[in-house]
Amino acid sequence: SREISGQFQELDIIGRGSFGVIRKVQHKPTGRTFVRKEISYRSMSKKEEKQLSSEFDILQNLNHPNIVQVYGYEKLPNEQVLNIYMEYCDGGDVSELIKKYRESKQYIPETLVWQIFTQTLLALYRCHYGVDIEQVVSMFKSTPEIKPPEISNLPVVIHRDIKPENIFFLSDKYTVKLGDFGLAKCLAPHTHFTQTYVGTPYYMPPEVILEQAYNTVCDVWSLGCVMYELCALTPPFTAKTHAQLQDKIKSGVYSELPSHYSNRLKMCIYACLITDPKERADVNQLLQETSFKIYRREWE
Numbered sequence: 001s002r003e004i005s006g007q008f009q010e011l012d013i014i015g016r017g018s019f020g021v022i023r024k025v026q027h028k029p030t031g032r033t034f035v036r037k038e039i040s041y042r043s044m045s046k047k048e049e050k051q052l053s054s055e056f057d058i059l060q061n062l063n064h065p066n067i068v069q070v071y072g073y074e075k076l077p078n079e080q081v082l083n084i085y086m087e088y089c090d091g092g093d094v095s096e097l098i099k100k101y102r103e104s105k106q107y108i109p110e111t112l113v114w115q116i117f118t119q120t121l122l123a124l125y126r127c128h129y130g131v132d133i134e135q136v137v138s139m140f141k142s143t144p145e146i147k148p149p150e151i152s153n154l155p156v157v158i159h160r161d162i163k164p165e166n167i168f169f170l171s172d173k174y175t176v177k178l179g180d181f182g183l184a185k186c187l188a189p190h191t192h193f194t195q196t197y198v199g200t201p202y203y204m205p206p207e208v209i210l211e212q213a214y215n216t217v218c219d220v221w222s223l224g225c226v227m228y229e230l231c232a233l234t235p236p237f238t239a240k241t242h243a244q245l246q247d248k249i250k251s252g253v254y255s256e257l258p259s260h261y262s263n264r265l266k267m268c269i270y271a272c273l274i275t276d277p278k279e280r281a282d283v284n285q286l287l288q289e290t291s292f293k294i295y296r297r298e299w300e
């Protein structure tokens with residue numbers, strides 16, 4: 001595995017993550033730029049270390065145009081470092097976009113909001129249903145309503161940390177990529193619920209705060225919070241203390257979105273922010289509503 005790092009020229013550090021640094025690297029033979037996440041597993045237990053590698057086996061197989069592509073990883077046992085090689089997204093992230101508009105006191109154009117919404121939904125469809133919706137659509141060309149495949153023997157991936165900082169842009173500013181699967185959870189086939197959760201407080205779903213079992217729609221809640229923030233330029237739930245924030249999220253009460261956004265967009269976002277996970281929209285329903293095909297055509 002030493003050979004992999006030998007093929008790369010180290011460039012700048014572009015981020016500091018919770019486990020280590022994120023560095024730009026150049027693949028010497030091709031000149032292409034990649035991102036390398038350098039995770040120190042020195043202080044991890046054997047179990048955590050194993051989980052980390054198995055998670056990246058899954059990520060490597062999550063090939064989707066709207067998911068940050070992982071190309072490979074290597075373990076450096078002497079340094080106790082795990083290096084993950086990923087696609088470089090050079091167009092910034094959604095948190096920077098929100099900040100830019102907030103500072104210039106302007107609202108984000110609705111088409112841009114839809115663009116981020118639909119592309120993140122397409123990424124989550126791949127995670128939650130184990131297939132790409134495009135494949136499903138081509139299988140059922142004549143059926144107006146797209147049905148997700150029965151949860152088969154495909155692993156279900158829950159992202160668990162959907163937030164503006166983890167949604168990236170390519171430099172074309174049109175392609176959206178869901179990244180940072182560092183907290184992602186892979187559920188074995190036929191397992192529908194899981195219990196442990198770690199995520200970012202503003203975007204944390206009520207069922208997690210209530211310490212209930214949760215499933216894939218927890219990502220929908222967090223996505224709803226991000227979409228809300230894109231429209232209102234402030235998250236739906238904010239508070240001074242952690243406890244107050246949790247109370248607000250559990251109450252599910254937020255201010256209405258700015259009136260210049262369409263009802264259709266607002267309805268889609270409100271459908272994500274339903275506190276009862278059983279009542280909340282799922283990714284498939286949302287994609288039907290956003291008529292993803294129309295919006296894909298618009299930006300192509």
Ligand code: ADP
Pocket residue numbers: 014015016017018019022035068086087088089090093165166168179180181182
């Ligand atoms: P963490 O778990 O620490 O949040 P992230 O994967 O979100 O790790 O990376 C932290 C930061 O590094 C990001 O906010 C971003 O600025 C940068 N970064 C991470 N991955 C990429 C990437 N593929 N392309 C460009 N920048 C990235």
Ligand code: MG
Pocket residue numbers: 165166180
């Ligand atoms: Mg992150």
